[in-house]
Amino acid sequence: MRMIGLSESTYYDRKKRVAYPLVNTSNTKKGRPYPGYSLTKTGQKVSDEQIKEWLLELAEGEEHVYGYKLLAQCLRNEHELILDKKKSYRLCKELGILHKQREKKNKHPRRLAKNRLVTEPNQLWQIDIKYGYVAGRDRFFFVLSIIDVFDRVIVDYYRGPVCEAKHACQTLWRALEKRIKAGGALPVIRSDNGPQFVSTLFGDTCESLEIVHERIPPRSPNMNAYIESFHSLLERDLFSKMDFMTFDEAxxxxxxxxxxxxxxxxxxxLKRMPPNPFSEWVMQLEDRTIFHKAL
Structure with missing residues (x-):
């Protein structure tokens, strides 16, 4: 070793490494955790769930021919979102909309929303998700709400740090138990194209309940106007006026x-009445013609 200029400590250290290599036996992923949001050019935080919804809308529209790089460019152009191709790939992969995966046929084809005449409660419900922000944790939370188009009652809702298809299904079940009597007619459920609502689980749930689930076309929030209006009130009256430090507080x-x-x-x-009292007033009217004259 002196002839080749190698010290004994270096030789034995390398020999030990070969005999006992360091192996990472844990399956945990190293590195910084995902923050759960991206920023716009103005510094506004946009949750990953909102970005996923935008990606799905693009995938349902004429931009379906684009790959994840051009989808990211679309979001940069339309929303001034700072989104690199790596994150776009990850989100598209989570949604299953990468081109190599689009050969799979949807088990529940999309049923497009159509204009409906709503004359009574429990004929048409709209469902959607609103994103709130917990400043003390620098994280988003989710509010999933179901509104009855006729009497504007929030039939049921969910709030939590994540919002998956199972939470949408559980909320729908609770809403049906609250509002629908045994043997009563079931409402039509209308949603946008969020990942929770295009999921196989949500489609299977609606199919098992024999509920018609219709989805609005991309970029047409006016067809989900009632739940969008309620969530704008939630933003104006609550989220914009309070800074939450903890999830429980929110x-x-x-x-x-x-x-x-x-x-x-x-x-x-609603004749300047709150939704629940208005709904009770309507149900007490034996002659519905009186109700329509009263309106």
Whole structure:
């Protein structure tokens, strides 16, 4: 070793490494965890769930011919979103919309929403997701709400740090148990093209319940106007006025607002009555012609 200029410590150290290589036996992924949001050029935080919804809308529209790189460019152009190709690939992979995976046929083909005449409660429900922000944790939380188009009642809702297809199904089940009597007619469920609503689980649930689930075309939020309007109220009356430090604080505030909205907040299109009292008033009318004259 002296002849070749190699020290004994170096030789034995390398020999030990060959005999006992360092192996990472854990399956945990190293590195910084995903933050769960991206920024716009103005510094606004946009949750990954919102980005996924935008990606799905693009995949359902004429941009379906694009790969993940051009889809990211579309979001940069339309929303001024700072989104690199690596994150676009990851989100597209999670959604299953990479081109190599698009050969799979959807088990539940999309049923497009159509204009409906709503004359009574429980004929048409709209469902959607709103994103809130917990400043103290620098994380988003989710509010999934179901509204009855006729009386504007929030039939049921979910709030949590994640919102998956199973949460949408559980919320729908609770809403049906609250509002639909045994043997009663089931409502039509209308949603956008969010990943929770295009999932196989949500489609299987609606099929097993024999519920018609229709989805609005991409970029047509006006066809889901009632739930969009409610979520704009939630943003204006609550989210924009409070900074939440913990998830529990945010959930308690959402619970209070839901109770206020359903039971005490007057609604201009409901004869200046809150949704629940209005619904009870309508159900007490034996002759529905009186109701329509009253409106």
């Amino acid at each position: 959930y308690e505030a959402v619970d209070r607002y839901m109770d206020f909205y359903n039971n005490r907040r007057m609604h201009g299109s």
